[in-house]
Amino acid sequence: RLDEVDLPERVARQYPFELSGGMRQRVALAASLASNPQILIGDEPTTALDVTTQREMLDLLERIQGERDMALLLITHDLGIARERANRILVMYAGRLVESGEGADVFTHAQHPYTAGLRDSDPPLKHRLVLLPAIAGSVPRPSEVAVGCVFAPRCDRADDRCRTDTPELNGTTSQVACWKPITKADTPHLIQIATDVQAQNTGTDLVVVKAVSKRFSPSAPLALDNVDISIRLGEAVGIVGESGSGKTTLARCLIGLESFESGNISWMINAPMAQRAQIVFQDPTSALNPAMTIGASLAEALRVGQRDKSEVPALLQLVGLPAEYARRRPHGLSGGEQQRVAIARAIAPKPKLLICDEPVSSLDVSVQAQILNLMNSIIKEMGIALLFITHDLAVVRQVVSRVYVMNNGRVVESGTMENVLLSPQHEYTRQLFSSVAGK
Template sequence: MNDARDLDSSPLLEVSDLSLGFAAGGRTLTAVSGLSLTVAAGETYALLGESGCGKSATALALMRLLPAAGRLLGGAVRLEGRDLLALPEAEMRGVRGGGMAMIFQEPATSLNPVLTVGRQIGEVLARHGNLAGDAARAKAEKLLAAVGIADPARRLDEYPFQLSGGMKQRVMIAIALAGNPRLLVADEPTTALDVTIQAQILDLLQDLQAEREMGMLLITHDLGVVARMAHRVGVMYAGELVEEAQAAAFFASPRHPYTEALFAALPDLSRRGARLATIPGQVPALSAMPAGCRFAARCPHAWERCRVESPGWSDAGDGQRVRCHLLAEADRRTSPPAAAAPGEAAASVLPAGAEPVLQVADLKVHFPIRRGILQRTVGHVRAVDGVSLTLTAGRTLALVGESGCGKTTVGKAVLQLLAPTAGSVRLDGREIAGLSRSALRPLRRRMQMVFQDPFASLNPRLTVGEIIAEGMQTLLATARRDTRAAVAALLAQVGLDAGAIDRYPHEFSGGQRQRIAIARALAVQPELLVCDEPTSALDVSVQAQILNLLGELQASLGLAYLFITHNFGVVEHLAHEVAVMYLGRIVERGTVEEVLRLPQHPYTKALLSAVPAPRPAASGTAGGSIIRLPGETPSPAKPPAGCHFHPRCAFATAECRERYPDERALSATRVVRCHLYR
């Protein structure tokens, strides 16, 4: 977390009583109500809250980029004293990119796919710097170099699809900085990025902010990012700011019940195996905003006054203020329900020493690279290059690593959704690699997958009942007359009511859609679930619900999970063993306690050091300072000779550059591939 600094007393950005809404069915639904905040030059103000609380809508309103249905209902937005809401659109175009710039949440959808990187940066330079031709290209090259992109001259002529996720985010930052803005609005700038790339992006933003004395409005739901970046924090709920404080005071003593609930929902090794605290219900819909406190329906301390009277601001000291009746009537605060004892939720119904459900040996998946008119094979992408692992019933093996290391390909090859190039995959002792589609068909019900994006993996034209029943009728030959009752029972098992059967996927929240995806996988009574980043884009409160559900299902059904993720908090809470992948190979494997408490491989140490701690007072996952890995992950089409990690490793020797290390056993459950260990 940043130290407190002497910031300019006059605010760079001043938002006063801002209200906005969206037109729907002949009326305007209020989305943000009476928002007031300030951001000083050189200061980072973090706006925190769940999806649907109005954070991104606020950012778009500041830039005057609301969609057609958006309506500004009142208030003022001043940038360096200039009222932005009163400017004509022609003048506002000069402010966007020049006075204030925005980094959008999804760089893949925000960058124009048919324009080169150089052309997109050049448009901003032409508008705000009157640069064109060679001068614009030279400036664009300097901007790419400033945001840490190697070989910037070549990248200027490339298209967004040719860049990795981290590089696309860097290009978005370069575009935002091209107009030399005084204020940077960063909307979830690191969502779904690996911890190493996230650390690089956050470092970059901090360095550029210090160099340019920019103000920054950081929008996020990641408490770890807030802890590392923010000087001040504002918590939004249902369109209102409910708590505001200096970062140190905020993390030392969050005061609003909603903020307390967000902290309680974080996975933590000290509560490993116990149920995570969850926030019941959901953020209220715009059409059903309550009359009193908007959090009352989900608050464990609420009483009648909360339901009828909207609370005003109360001073909590140390510059902290809270919109809550509890500060005036503290004696009404009740104790939260006790958490389950550690280990209770994750206890397996199966005896120790059970036979492995899954055995993978020397698995390889190579994709051919074809060139020329005749499409001759000129090389291979070695996505998975010799992976071995074992998974027992009632246990969870977490597969972690940066994007592009082959984690998802391993999961799909295990399920035979991709044909392995070589190696063995055994399900309950039976070899399944290389089986024909007809031979695999009866085995499909025993192994299922929960995909990363539930909205993309659920058929939008089918109801939830039809989606879940499809597998039952195909793989279990369940009679149609029996499926509705079975689907209702499954929905109850994953925490959804029977009324969901006749609704469509778009009618549910992200967390509810993930529950539907899990119900679909459970419908065919599998023994093995491959979970591919099932919580990566979820709020901490919804993530807690999904992790609790997965823990309960494993405990009651004895399911084995192959859990693919880059979220080490989730690994700490749910997994029993961890395998760390780098460029198609497993470089370290062991129990959660071994790998996360005392990592041995330099790559594992770098990954864990980059995890932002959501509680600054506590030591990080691995402790110590961040280990910054130089460069990007090499291409699996041309992996480095010797140890694949040696170009980025601070401890590389001549042997590392010549020979790939053998597997070294450090204990009965711990192995590592590194020449540092003999």
């Protein structure tokens, strides 16, 4: 069984904590295959894995599926994976099947407005867009689904019938549940490709990290190994790499949440830490205090920046939320709205640097596009620098002008986003970019 999933025999004598994420997933796969199923269901089987491990895992699944002549139901939020790996794709929205068809054709010739919206808001890797086409609003909770088409509140083609009658799946080779499906006669969405924002070769440094090294215990390997980076005033910089590469540790060192053994971090401005840098984390639900109203959270953040709480409505407006949200608590907001609040809270003290650590990883693709557009407009409007940390190369492509690639605690490559993407110099960078599915 272990041999089938490309694992050595010794793994049978090891405990799960001794294995990497990819190896643990292979063990889980071997266990699922033990009863020789006719169909294997993979529920986001590669979501927690790095892009390179993800590709190996998907190749393995494909090989085993072929060898066993077994069906594979792959559940994923990643359009690239679906496009690249599936013979047939079913698109679900708020508990309903809205479209199905042959492979990538579902996206290329999307008939349902939601499928088309998903396709358009999925950030491309090859170019940067002026504005990511996002679907307005958010996915309704099950209790909010009323009669009629479940997508009607977010659909710009909706009419009265859509709001009263529920469309059923219709069609033969491809099926769609929509009263007014998109046809070839419809004008496609125009997307505007941006010329890459030129990285600033000059300008005033905001913070310079020089030869910083850190390990979490004397016997542990270096979490940061002689790291050098710099961020200039008003510049958008990315750090990409897989989990365990040291990205988050570096961010935590920058804002003083972690100490480091050697090297130094020099801030070129004289201000309290709260006004030097603020951070937005991946999971807004755990980042916001559930006991505080949104207004109270924002008022507290404004006070840290010596600003008045009367600015709460303006702050909410800046992140695209109505002023009445000040009275709500985090649980009454969708994931995307919570992340908007987290961004508002971070920019409230007017920091010179906004650090975003995987800020859109937990969001639906359509909401992700809204947040990326928001971040781009905020940094432009406020003139603050951005340090964007992510494992998602297509996402970082849409936001930054300069990028650092990290691997095993070291910066292995850096340069303008365009240069690193088009002519990566380091083998690891090449591997990272070539592993991105379906882009």
